[in-house]
Amino acid sequence: MSTTMFRKFWLAAVMLCGVAGIAEGFPRNEANGCLRHSPSLNKCIERAVQYYITYMANGKISDRYYVMSIDPLGFPNATLVRNRNIHTYFLGREMRGFKNSFVTEVRADLNKLEFLLQFHMPAIDVHGSYRAELAHERQIAEWAKMFSSMRNSTLRIHLKGITYESEDRIYVRVNITDFDLTIGDHTVGFGWFTMSGNYSDHSQAFDLERGRNILSVVENEVTQSFRDKFQLLLNEILRLAPFERFFPSQ
Numbered sequence: 053m054s055t056t057m058f059r060k061f062w063l064a065a066v067m068l069c070g071v072a073g074i075a076e077g078f079p080r081n082e083a084n085g086c087l088r089h090s091p092s093l094n095k096c097i098e099r100a101v102q103y104y105i106t107y108m109a110n111g112k113i114s115d116r117y118y119v120m121s122i123d124p125l126g127f128p129n130a131t132l133v134r135n136r137n138i139h140t141y142f143l144g145r146e147m148r149g150f151k152n153s154f155v156t157e158v159r160a161d162l163n164k165l166e167f168l169l170q171f172h173m174p175a176i177d178v179h180g181s182y183r184a185e186l187a188h189e190r191q192i193a194e195w196a197k198m199f200s201s202m203r204n205s206t207l208r209i210h211l212k213g214i215t216y217e218s219e220d221r222i223y224v225r226v227n228i229t230d231f232d233l234t235i236g237d238h239t240v241g242f243g244w245f246t247m248s249g250n251y252s253d254h255s256q257a258f259d260l261e262r263g264r265n266i267l268s269v270v271e272n273e274v275t276q277s278f279r280d281k282f283q284l285l286l287n288e289i290l291r292l293a294p295f296e297r298f299f300p301s302q
């Protein structure tokens with residue numbers, strides 16, 4: 053990314069470090085990243101991440117520049133249950149609501165390249181469709197609209213970075229080492245069932261799989277997909293510019 057483009061990105065997206073521009077949409081001063089040795093480094097990162105989530109969650113950084121959207125966020129199809137009798141899936145999943153989250157804690161250790169980000173997520177919803185089928189007779193099946201609603205959740209993410217060199221510049225890439233999602237209230241719902249084949253002989257078995265452990269199974273799937281996508285997005289952003297531009301040493 054060119055210098056101008058980076059500046060635009062940084063101005064628009066990332067940093068305001070004490071600049072009063074959030075309300076007007078863009079900071080007025082030239083933004084310079086988060087000073088590496090500043091005592092308010094954590095606060096600076098917090099503002100940057102918050103600004104990004106609130107204003108750029110759809111991935112649009114400028115008219116010409118895009119990264120992956122985090123709201124809405126598409127997830128891969130998930131297998132919920134796979135036993136000898138029945139297979140069930142949560143397909144075409146899309147998550148919404150992250151843009152209304154709040155950054156509640158940031159801790160950065162730039163020497164070790166370790167970060168903690170904590171978010172409060174008032175409302176996260178994942179919509180998609182549900183499909184269940186007999187393992188040995190797939191035409192005997194049911195479908196429904198499906199949603200998972202999570203309220204009042206806390207997400208704590210630990211990151212570990214490593215540096216790498218590209219075109220004589222130092223960049224950072226991160227791995228999520230811990231992704232702890234604590235869900236305050238979780239509801240899974242279904243709507244508009246459609247059945248096919250000799251369904252009624254098996255309806256109890258289908259009911260059972262829809263009920264059994266569904267919350268924890270959906271939670272695990274959502275958490276894993278969210279974690280994978282979050283890491284992709286972070287690295288997409290970090291690839292936009294060398295480390296020194298995000299965290300200038302002076």
Ligand SMILES: *[C@@H]1O[C@H](CO)[C@@H](O)[C@H](O)[C@H]1NC(C)=O
Nearest residue numbers: 128129130142143144145183
């Ligand atoms: C997910 O499932 C839907 C419905 O079966 C299908 O149309 C779509 O291609 C699947 N997506 C992927 C990435 O496999």
Ligand SMILES: *[C@@H]1O[C@H](CO)[C@@H](O)[C@H](O)[C@H]1NC(C)=O
Nearest residue numbers: 203204205206234235236237
């Ligand atoms: C949200 O969760 C916190 C603790 O995790 C709890 O103290 C608070 O009462 C909850 N709020 C709502 C509206 O459920």
Ligand SMILES: *[C@@H]1O[C@H](CO)[C@@H](O)[C@H](O)[C@H]1NC(C)=O
Nearest residue numbers: 212213214215225226227228
């Ligand atoms: C992230 O994890 C992968 C595989 O576990 C590893 O190869 C890579 O070096 C790790 N990167 C960081 C930044 O720790």
Ligand SMILES: *[C@@H]1O[C@H](CO)[C@@H](O)[C@H](O)[C@H]1NC(C)=O
Nearest residue numbers: 189191192249250251252253
């Ligand atoms: C449906 O079930 C009935 C009785 O359970 C059976 O006689 C019929 O052959 C079945 N039809 C199919 C298509 O499996």
